[in-house]
Amino acid sequence: MPPRIPLPHDRPNSLGVPDVTELFPSGWAAWRRAYVVLRELDSVDPVTKELVRIRNARRQKCELCMSLRSSDSLAAGADEETLEQVDHYEDSELLDLQKAALRLADAYLTPTPVSPALAREIRRQLSPDQIVEILLRLVHWSNNKVMVALGLDGDDLSRQVYDP
Amino acid sequence: MALPPRYHAGLGQVPTETRILDADTPMRRRTWLKDLPPGAADWERLVASSPGFFAAWSALEDELWRSVDPTILRLCRARMAILLGVPGQRALTRDEKRDVSSLTRQKLAALAQWPYSPLFAPVERTCLSFAEQFVLDVTGIDQSMVDALLEHLSPADCYSFTYALWCFEAMERVCLVLDVELPPTAAAVHRAELSG
Numbered sequence: 352m353p354p355r356i357p358l359p360h361d362r363p364n365s366l367g368v369p370d371v372t373e374l375f376p377s378g379w380a381a382w383r384r385a386y387v388v389l390r391e392l393d394s395v396d397p398v399t400k401e402l403v404r405i406r407n408a409r410r411q412k413c414e415l416c417m418s419l420r421s422s423d424s425l426a427a428g429a430d431e432e433t434l435e436q437v438d439h440y441e442d443s444e445l446l447d448l449q450k451a452a453l454r455l456a457d458a459y460l461t462p463t464p465v466s467p468a469l470a471r472e473i474r475r476q477l478s479p480d481q482i483v484e485i486l487l488r489l490v491h492w493s494n495n496k497v498m499v500a501l502g503l504d505g506d507d508l509s510r511q512v513y514d515p
Numbered sequence: 516m517a518l519p520p521r522y523h524a525g526l527g528q529v530p531t532e533t534r535i536l537d538a539d540t541p542m543r544r545r546t547w548l549k550d551l552p553p554g555a556a557d558w559e560r561l562v563a564s565s566p567g568f569f570a571a572w573s574a575l576e577d578e579l580w581r582s583v584d585p586t587i588l589r590l591c592r593a594r595m596a597i598l599l600g601v602p603g604q605r606a607l608t609r610d611e612k613r614d615v616s617s618l619t620r621q622k623l624a625a626l627a628q629w630p631y632s633p634l635f636a637p638v639e640r641t642c643l644s645f646a647e648q649f650v651l652d653v654t655g656i657d658q659s660m661v662d663a664l665l666e667h668l669s670p671a672d673c674y675s676f677t678y679a680l681w682c683f684e685a686m687e688r689v690c691l692v693l694d695v696e697l698p699p700t701a702a703a704v705h706r707a708e709l710s711g
Contacts, residue, residue, distance in 0.1 A: 381575035467547070497677050
């Protein structure tokens with residue numbers, strides 16, 4: 352969809368969507384500092400992260416996020432057949448750890464308080480560091496809501512690989 | 516009067532109950548994530564699990580409070596918390612209870628009536644309508660809702676306001692999932708860091 356707000360210029364960013372950093376430069380600078388820290392978290396494997404990212408992308412219907420595939424997940428062996436299972440993960444052949452991560456993601460996306468049974472299952476499959484990392488990454492990825500709300504997530508984007 | 520927001524099918528009526536907790540009541544501990552680092556309250560323990568991230572996040576929130584009308588932010592943040600089902604929300608810190616105007620506190624108490632109450636200015640109603648749709652179903656936002664914002668805000672202010680909605684909502688969701696009580700503002704994060 353076209354942008355819903357006037358933009359200072361029509362230059363796209365490296366991912367082919369409107370470059371909006373000039374709209375809120377101080378906010379973007381502040382976020383980048385948080386992102387530098389987030390990038391260093393490494394308790395969750397790349398394929399599990401990618402499954403959670405795509406789950407969020409499809410929930411928010413973000414065109415950009417749905418078009419992307421992370422280079423590290425592909426290097427770790429993720430293929431489209433694996434990633435497509437995110438839509439029906441409970442009945443899929445994904446690993447128990449991956450299913451637990453997706454249940455945690457769904458609790459964030461809905462959002463719902465985690466029941467005692469679900470909490471036990473999540474803690475059985477994921478370490479505290481992994482739980483916190485998944486939730487903080489969902490904070491990052493859900494920034495796509497800003498793009499979706501303001502029509503900044505692009506249109507007819509081809510599949511592209513990005514370096515997280 | 517702002518048009519009613521478009522809700523995601525199946526969510527039904529928008530919750531109207533406002534439970535604003537007293538700013539002086541001590542924050543609680545009851546998260547199911549028992550293995551967080553030690554701290555006086557669950558929020559402090561969560562911050563301690565990734566102090567670098569939360570320090571940067573606090574700085575981002577500070578930037579948002581500087582960039583966007585703080586009354587609008589307080590109202591929208593409180594309204595989003597209600598819609599997310601946060602059990603009870605502290606809309607103000609102890610310091611803010613002293614410093615925030617009585618009109619703002621009246622508006623916070625009357626949030627359930629924002630579409631109809633004369634307390635709310637047109638810009639506040641427009642922002643609240645947008646914030647409600649943002650949290651309930653962002654795909655339900657359309658050009659008419661953005662145009663309504665642009666009648667009151669510049670494109671840059673529209674963007675920073677929407678950015679603020681994401682920022683506040685995202686951390687509210689984290690805390691809901693973990694059953695952690697979220698402090699009202701970044702100032703509380705700074706205090707937690709100083710006391711830790």
